[in-house]
Each structure stands twice: as C-alpha cells, then as structure tokens.
Amino acid sequence: MSINPDEIIKQCTEVIERIISDDSVPKNIRRSADEIRTILLKEEDSQSIRAALSIRILDDISTDQNLPLHTRTLIWNLAGQLETIPVSD
Secondary structure (H helix, E strand, O other), rough: OOOOOHHHHHHHHHHHHHHHOOOOOOHHHHHHHHHHHHHHHHHOOOHHHHHHHHHHHHHHHHHOOOOOHHHHHHOOOOHHHHHOOOOOO
C-alpha cells in the first residue's frame, strides 16, 4: 500500500479545521492551527516542505499548558500522519 501525500494533507487539513472551529481551544492555538492550514494548502511548496513546516508548529503548540487534552491528542495524531509523507528528491 503506497502513501498518498495529497490524501494525508487533505485529512490533516480537515482535522485542523475542527481545531480552528473548537471554542474550547485557546485563541493562540487556533491562530497557530490557522497558520498550519495556510501552509498545508500552499501548493507552491512541495508536500514534504509543507509537512515539515506544519510538524514544527505542531511540536511547538503541543507543549502549551493551556491546550485541552483532546486537542493535544489530535495534534500528536496530526504530527504522526504528516511524518508519513516521504521526502521528495
């Protein structure tokens, strides 16, 4: 089974949308999630670059003390999914 990076990015974008629309998530986290959404939708960059930039932001926000536990779990899952995107040559 081959990995389809476009499908991974699409699924991750949908989860990011849920985080952005969740009022229980602090504004700074939603702002970072919006930044991730912008990065993931920026098709000028390669999929691996978009994934790497998004993972960096996800890693930063996953340590926020105000992050609800259910959102932290979503963020860890997102990072794991994005890590499956292969690096392009």
